[in-house]
Amino acid sequence: MPLPEEFAQGLRRAGWLAGLPALALIWAGATLFATPQIADALDAAGARVASGTATAAGEPWLRLEARGRDLAAEGEAPDVGERETVLAKLAALDGPRRIVSEIGLVETAAPFLWAAIRTGSARVALEGSRPAQIGRQALEARITGALAPGTALDDTARAARGAPPDFASAAAFLAARLSGLAKGGRAALSDTVLSLSGEALDVPAYEALRTALANPPAGFSVGRIEIVPPAVAQFRFSVAKSARGIVLDGFAPSAADREAALRAAAEAVPGGSVQDRLLTARGLDPAIDPKTLIGFAFRLAELIQSGTVTFADDSVSVTGDAIDAQAIPDAAALMREARPAGVKPGPVTLAARPLSPYRVAIRRTPEAVTLTGHLPDDATRERVLAALRPRLFREPVIDRTRLADGAPPDLGAALAAAAPLVANLAAGEVAVSDRALTLTGESLYREAASRTPERLAEVLPPGWTGRAAVTARQPAETRDPAACRAEAGAAIAGTSLRFPTGSATLGPAFYPVLDALAALAKACPTLRIAVSAPADPAKAKPAQGVGGTAGE
Structure with missing residues (x-):
């Protein structure tokens, strides 16, 4: 039965559309193949x-x-x-x-810049310039060998002239450092200067980076280093003190803070040992200033003979043997009144024990005389000060001693006997450790220096041992008479040195002139210095001052 005309026309119109899917399949197959x-x-x-x-x-x-x-x-x-x-x-x-x-x-790069950037846990991008004389594959093989196994490279560096000698060694050195940095870490070279930036993966990686950067490849130097220390969950810092010295342990927020702690430790035990067990890490509360915390810890450490000052869980505590009984309330007061902002008070667990060894010292400098260490009581302190003051003209006496039990017998007598000897030195020190006294320093006069050991042995109480090591200051170079006269005139020019009527007491204005003339006299043995005053102040003219002449 024939199809209606309208239906047949519709099939003819849609026939070419029906073939499109087949054509698409044929085209796709041909393309894929x-x-x-x-x-x-x-x-x-x-x-x-x-x-x-x-x-x-x-x-x-x-x-x-x-x-x-x-x-x-x-x-x-x-x-x-x-x-x-x-x-x-x-x-x-x-x-x-x-x-x-x-x-x-291939062009000349000046400066010659190259960088390696960690873009993922196992991926590194290379950018900048690479030496034209080194093949890309050869350089990539050298760098891949310095990276962790399995690390892929995305190398967009372009060949250029102007690379420094032994570029490949420096590039491999820098690439190896990326293993200790987190994503975003960057190792770069600018001519012969190496730089590194990024966050360390952990504390061991940070320490390894510091060690490696101390020894760059030959011919290269280390430039800008911006390595962010790793963060730790529990930040702690401690100062352990003993007769052997100080041990620093825990963490410091930065390399600068670590150096500050080491300097403070060296000052706390002059000549003693300092063991550095500090690691650099973040984790300290931002409200706490690290340098203030370090300074506070060492103020507490000054009050203990042996023990530990510890910062942990945002609080400071101190335990051990106090330097004396007075140190226990002093430590409590420090904890109460001088604690850094953001730091919580911890326990103060100190015991007062007799000092061993018992130490005290008298130090003489041109500026002052300073007492440090311990004394048994106020009477001993006054006895030592009384032995010093009459022998000093203008130098102040600075008393920094503390009271403590455990002093050796006759300590006051030994110090009072040695005080004149150290006061007569140009510079020196009397140091006592139990019943042993040592006198060291420099005398202005050779004869006085040679007699010091004998005099020390004569004045020490029975049962004490003494040792003196005093040297004579080298004499000044002798000058000619004309120069001596000129310098003497310059020393007294413009001065008006007058004794009070009826008195020979020196005033403050005398000392600078007398010091200058005394120093000049050493170099001018023929210089004659005369001090004169009228015999009858009521009738005579105003008194003459200090004058000087030089003769053959």
């Missing part, structure tokens, strides 16, 4: 051209990539002529629809 073959053919044809661009390093500078029927060319040609020659050879190939040129030229 043909494209890989086209790409393989392009790669093979391009490889022959690329192999002809091999450099002295043995690697072709031309790199090709098939992108469908297009051929992308990359690399750095030695010059414009060779680039044009290569592009012409590629254009002559049968198969590529078009040649996409991304070929640059």
Whole structure:
């Protein structure tokens, strides 16, 4: 039965549309089958051209990539002529629809910059310039060998001239440092200066970085280092003190804070040992100033013979043996009144024990006389001060002693006997440890220096041992009489040195002039200095001052 005319016309109109799906399937199959073959053919044809661009390093500078029927060319040609020659050879190939040129030229980089950046846990990007004389693959192999196994490289560095000698060693050194940095870590080179930035993965990695950067490759120096220390869950800091010295343990927020702690420890035990067990790490409450915390810890440490000052869980505590009974309330007062902001008070667990050894010292300098250490009572302190003050003209006496039990017998007598000897020195010190007294320093006069050991032995109480090591100051160089007269005149010029009526007491204005004349007299043995005053102040003219002449 024949189809109606309208229905037949509809089938004829839709017939070509019904064939489209079949055509699409045929086209897709042909594309999927043909494209890989086209790409393989392009790669093979391009490889022959690329192999002809091999450099002295043995690697072709031309790199090709098939992108469908297009051929992308990359690399750095030695010059414009060779680039044009290569592009012409590629254009002559049968198969590529078009040649996409991304070929640059080898230029001189000044400064020569290169960087490696950690972009993932197992991925590193290279950028900047690489030496033209080193093949890309050879340099990548050197860098990959310095990275953790399995690390992939994304290398966009371009060949350039101007690289420093032994660039590959420096690049490998920097790449190896990335293993200790988190994502975003950057290791860079600018000519011969190395730099590093990023966050350390953990405390051991941070310490390893510090150690490695202390020994850069030969011919290279370390420039800007911005390594953020790792964060720790429990930040702690401690100062342990004993007769052997100080041990620092725990963490410091930065390298500068660590150095500050080491300086404070060295000052706390002059000549003693300092063991540094500190590690650099973050985790201290931002409200707490690290240097203030360190200073406070050492103020507490001054009050203990042996023991530990500990900062942990945002609080400070101190335990051990106090330097004396007075130190226990002093430590409590410090904890109450001088604690840094943000720090909580911890326990003060101190015991007062007799000091052993018992130490006290008298130090003489041109500026002052200072007493340090311990004395048994106020009476002993006054006895020592009374022995010192009459022998000093203008130097102040600074008393920094504390009271404590455990003093050896006759300590006051020994110090009072040695006080005149140290006061007569130009500079020196009397140091007592139990019943042993040592006198060291420098005398202005050779004869006085040679007599000091004998005099010390004569004045010490029975049962005490003494040792004196006093040297004579070297005499000044002798000058000629004319120079002596000129300097003497300059020393007294413009001065008005007058004794009060009926008195021979020296006033403060006398000392600078007398010091200058005394120093001059050493270099001018023929200089005659006269001090005169009228016999009868009521009738005579105003008194003359200090004068000087020099003769043969």
